[in-house]
Amino acid sequence: MRIELVQQVLEELNGSSPDVEASALISTDGLMIASALPHGVDEDRVGAMSAALLSLGERAARELSRGTLERVLLQGERGYVIMIASGEEAVLTVMARQNAKLGLLFLDIKRAAESLAGLI
């Protein structure tokens, strides 16, 4: 089934590095498609924050002449939230630890987003 393949890509992404803590695929209108979240991370909260960031990020990118939004990164003192478009209709949200190496992480996330775009 398609959703199982989506789930498998998310779990592989989480397993790609110990620095990846959680990942979720969310429709551009803010609904959760699938998630691989550790115990204690609330799916609704991830969905709601992703949708809000996506919406504001798109507006800011447009208003500041950056064109169509492709990626959002938040860095906090305890880690990262990274969002990347997965095709036209979904967004991949990933949470990673603060000592993650961004270059490798971006590559893994981009590949996962491309695989997921082909599945949905």
Added chain:
Amino acid sequence: MRIELVQQVLEELNGSSPDVEASALISTDGLMIASALPHGVDEDRVGAMSAALLSLGERAARELSRGTLERVLLQGERGYVIMIASGEEAVLTVMARQNAKLGLLFLDIKRAAESLAGLI
């Protein structure tokens, strides 16, 4: 005067690479402190979008257990918006072209944010 020193740091940052298009220092409550923006970039728009992103970014970082927000990056198909804390009371917002090298850019921005934090 202090504001002239702030202005000078922003202009030096813009001059550090042809990929840096604009920079502005904004108070954490969303008011413009100083800006070095090219013709055609609206100061109020940069201030408003920075304040909105900062506010939502802080909330998302907190809700998703990322701790205090340190950096926000938006990547659009036509370039980047990067925001970084400059001390406790201000945020440095930088707009850069789409082919900018992020590693070097982050270093330059971090150094400028540290200088600015010492001035305000």
